[in-house]
Every structure is written in C-alpha cells, then in structure tokens.
Amino acid sequence: MEDAKNFFNIVFFIIMSVIAILSYIQARKTLFSPIKTEIFKVQIEEFKSVLAFFNKRNSTDFDNDFDFHKIMELNALRMQNEYVKLFFKDKITPSEKMLEFLETAGCGMIINQEQASKFFEVVTPETEASKVPNKAVEEEELTPAITLAKWNKFMLPGTEYTRKFHERMEELTKLAASPLLPKELTDLIYEFMGVIHENLGTVGKEVELAAKSMPEQFPTPREIVNFNPHWIWNKYNRSRKSTDEASAKILTFVNQHLKINEIMS
Secondary structure, eight states: OHHHHHHHHHHHHHHHHHHHHHHHHHHHHHHHHHHHHHHHHHHHHHHHHHHHHHTTOOHHHHHHHTTHHHHHHHHHHHHHHHHHHHHSTTTOOOOHHHHHHHHHSEEEEEOOHHHHHHHOOOOOHHHHHTTSOOHHHHTOOOOHHHHHHHHTTOOOSSEEEEHHHHHHHHHHHHHHTOTTSOHHHHHHHHHHHHHHHHHHHHHHHHHHHHHTTHHHHOOSHHHHTTOOTHHHHHHHHHHSOOSHHHHHHHHHHHHHHHTHHHHHO
16 A cells, blocks of 8 residues: 555656646746747848848849949049059149049058058168159159050059948948858858959959050040040959859848748748
C-alpha cells in the first residue's frame, strides 16, 4: 500500500512538473509575442526601404540617382579647363558660369595612390624650402613640343563627385549598417556600393584617357570653345560595370527571404 502511495506521488509530481514547464513555455510565448511582432514590423520597414531603392530600376536609373552625368561633366570640364590654360591661356577666357560650376558642383573626390603621390605630400621644413620659386624655370618658354609633352602627363588630382552622389551613398551605407537586415542582404548592398565606387573611378580614368586625344580633336580655340563631354560619356558607358546584376541579387534575396512570390500566388 505504501509503495502504491509513493508511486502515485511520483506520477503526480511528474505531471505537475510537465504542466509547469508547458505553462512557462506558453507564458513566455505570450510575453514575448508582442515584442517579436514589433521587431518584425520595424524589420519590414527596413525591407521596404531596400525595395524602394532597388525595385524596377536599371543602370540608367542608377546613373540618374547617383548623378553620374553631372559627375562626368564636372571632371571633363575640369580637364578641359586645364587644357585651355596650358594651350590657349592668352586666347580664351573661361566663362564665369563654367568657373562657378567647377567651384560649386563638387562635394568631394576619390584619390588613387598615383594621384596622392603626385598632388599631395607630407609637409616638412625641407619640403617647404624646396618650394621656393625658381624664376629661370618659371620663365622658361613653353615650346609646342614641351607643351605637348607636359599635357601628355596630365592627371586629375582626383575624381570629383557631387552632393547628390554623396547623399545616395550615405543612404545605402545606413541601409547596409542596419542590424535588422540579414547579413546576407547587407553584404549584397555593400557589393552594389562597390560597383558604384568602381564606376566613379572609371569616370576619372576615361577623362584622363580622353585628355590624351584633346590636342588632336581640339587643336585650335575655335574647336575647344565648342567642347562637349558627351563623347567621353560614351567611352565611359562602354567601359563601366553594369549595376543590373548586383541590383538583381538584392531583389532576389528579398523576394526569397519574404516569400513574396508565394504570398502573391
């Protein structure tokens, strides 16, 4: 009889323990469910921001979004202005409108190692002393051969970009840094940003390549005053990297992660 009593006591405590555990699990679900719901809502807003940026957009749309046409114009006119100063200094005066554009359109620039070593240096007393003007050099007459040789070494100090480009990259940086988005998605956003950054560098490269043909294409003041950077844009358009593939990867991930096709079917 005592054994039966002990047996039922054990069974009783086991059942009560199971009930207690199940009650705790249910209570925890009830307690944390509103929190999970709110987190999901905020996460959905982040996904909406990603879709708003990338959905139904192609390379042409991104060219406009990141202001690449204006960036090309800015860097090409910077090069053209240097060309005029070297070859036609006493014959052509740049317009105030163009000079104002060159002064105000840029927001910053990217610089490669070669540009940094040419245009920037660590300042020391020795380097300051070496900058004392040499009048003999300054007054040396630039013969056509010397002028051409000097121009063939032309290099932009950096590839300039606009405020609009900067703001769009900042927008992407914030999305990629969101703790609410899956790491796989933020990695894809960074990959897209890498393509944009690479294309910005390509603008500078194409402008520098175009500079080498300037003496042949614009040998006189009459031709250079009609300078238009569209031909450089065409060269850039053939050499730049398409954003379509990187953008499609992002949309595919969002589609699969949220099971949008299943929901819509």
